[in-house]
Amino acid sequence: MFETLDRPALKPPPIYPYLYVDWKTAQVNIDYHVEVDHHYYSVPYQLVHESLDVRLTETSVEILFKSRRVASHLRSYQKGKHTTCREHMPKAHQKYLEWSPSRFIRWATHIGPQTQNLVTFILENRPHPEQGYRSCLGLLRLGKIYSPERLEAACARALEMKAHSYKNVESILKNGLDQQPLSPVKPLCLSSNMPICEENNTTSERSLHRMLNEQTFDKLYLMKLIGMAEGFQEQLQQPSFHDLSFEERLGLLVDRQWIWK
DSSP states (O other), X not given: OHHHHHGGGOOOOOSSOOOOOEEEEEEOOTTSEEEETTEEEEOOXXXXXXEEEEEEOSSEEEEEETXXXXXXXXXXXXXXXXXXXXXXXOHHHHGGGGOOHHHHHXXXXXXXXXXXXXXXXXXXXXXXXXXXXXXXXHHHHHHHHSOHHHHHHHHHHHHHHTOOSHHHHHHHHHTTGGGSOOOOOOOOXXXXXXXXXXXXXHHHHHHHHHHHHHHHXXXXXXXXXXXXXXXXXXXXXXXXXXXXXHHHHHHHHHHHHHHHO
């Protein structure tokens, strides 16, 4: 009876089978990717830091901004991997497509083991290796401006100071710190039980000041106070600074760091 009554109201079955859809909200990272179930999908780079809606099906990922679809990808279940469209990348990043981490490391190997270690560190300590490409290309340029030998020495010093960045290596080369040995300070003669000092006290004092200054440079670079390190180097090289008071010299160093930042 009921079947007879309902029959006129029945409609034909849908053409397409029922599709389960899941909705999520995702924040765009600085590398213009959003994380969805531990996989990273690209969106137009102009949307960095925006909050987007993600429509998930079993086979697709659709990403919407203010109800407008801005990207769509085949869904991937590989955790930690990336799905990237070239069109979503800034033009400055598109030119890096011909590069790869292994290519950078092969290039660094031809320079020397210290350069290879620094390049490897830069690539491995970025959220995504592509974020370290610009720094690696900068190191490549420094090797041409100065020399492969000096670049290798500068990378060794940067690794020693744990200053793992392109700017640190550039500052080391600019100030000639790569040509100064990393030697520990010799013990001072403070008592009869201490080692005997050199006969030439003037030479000994100069050597001590030089080594103490090197330690100061190392600590400034380690704390990423590059501006102060460069200003300190200038103050040591120009006698006119010696007539200034401590407060004046310190103020100049702070201003130099402020400008560098």
